[in-house]
Amino acid sequence: MKPKNELLATLVAGVALTACGGAWGDGGDMLAPTASTIVTSVPAATYVANSSEALAYETLNAERLQCGFGLLAQDIRLDQAAIGHLNYLAKNNVIGHFQKPGNAGFTGAELGDRAAAAGYDRKQVGETLSTVPFTEDADYAVRLILSAPYHALVALYGLRDVGLSWGSTAVGIRTLEMVFGLPENIAWQNAGKVLTYPCEGSAGVLASRGGEVPTPFPAEANAVWGQPILVNGAGDLRVAAASITGPGGSVAIKAFYGDGQTTDPNAWCRAGLACIIPVALATNTTYTATVSGTNAGAEFRSTFSFRTGAR
Incomplete structure (x- = not known):
């Protein structure tokens, strides 16, 4: 599969506002290896125990592992990119993939820019945003992503790393920001089967x-x-x-x-x-x-x- 540069899918998560998902970075061809490269073990994540970030990470990885897509490893650089973008959204009371230079909390106009600023290879990165009311939790935010076909394709893609952030953004909602990545010269996860x-x-x-x-x-x-x-x-x-x-x-x-x-x-x-x-x-x-x-x-x-x- 070839990533789609800057294709957007926007998710409405039970509130009047929208959140975005499904953005790719610079992209490029990723050729599937002939043998399985599914990851079944990753280092323990450092998200605070019982936090919303830990819940989102564990929910997504459990769903991916159950169905053979492989585990994602926490990457603190992608965490940094996710935290920075969520902070930008909160400071400017907006929801979306892009940032405007000069606005409060600016860390990079596009996903690839923000990943690179955090020290991660910008060529193979993906992003989803899921907004939920304050009455909902991060598990529900992940399941909203997985029930929206275009969002789910990003969350289940064969990348290897993830960083995320959870917090208040626009009035009345909380947002789960997830940034996915593949290190340079590393094969993407491929099961070698359907x-x-x-x-x-x-x-x-x-x-x-x-x-x-x-x-x-x-x-x-x-x-x-x-x-x-x-x-x-x-x-x-x-x-x-x-x-x-x-x-x-x-x-x-x-x-x-x-x-x-x-x-x-x-x-x-x-x-x-x-x-x-x-x-x-x-x-x-x-x-x-x-x-x-x-x-x-x-x-x-x-x-x-x-x-x-x-x-």
Whole structure:
């Protein structure tokens, strides 16, 4: 997959304001190695025990490891970039990926600039922002990211490092800022096989949500959908068929984006990625998904069960 320079996806997280996610830095081609490079062990993070930062880090890594995407290591340089950007947002009462020179707390106009200022290689970096009301926690902020297809693609991408920050920004909301990175000359995480999110055993995923901008459904005002099934594979991935069933039978699919299927209107779900987006699901319910097609020149079929949470 080739990162998309400065492509933006904006997340509305249950409040009237928006937060942004899905920005890439300078980008460049990242060629998948032939063998698995999935990370299954990283040094212990230094976030304060029981803090919101620790909760966000642990939630995301648990979801990634469960589904085979590999762990992310905490990087204090990316923490610094995340903290600096969150401070900028708070001081200027704004939400977004970009900063304006001369504004209070300015640390860099773009994500790559802020990563470089913190001493990290700017070429392979990604960023998500998730805003939630003060009544919600960092676990919910992560799950909002993972239920928004374009945001989730960034959070599940094959980078190796992460830094994050959590705090108050605009009036009435708190924001989770996550910055992802790949050190120079290091291979990105690659399983050498098809991966899905959610996957077998995933639990607590959101039953319904909406409000991602750009929206996966540009022709539908105020679209709402259920937890997307995201499929990651080689560059020649073709998902030929997909289905989701629950206690009431088959679940309708609102959109099936990917090479060989409907063209994603925002061009994210393609070139090794497919996004199967169902109608809103029921809470506290187990669903079974099946996806099949070809990947790396071979046929595949994956069937797995996942469970929604209380909302």
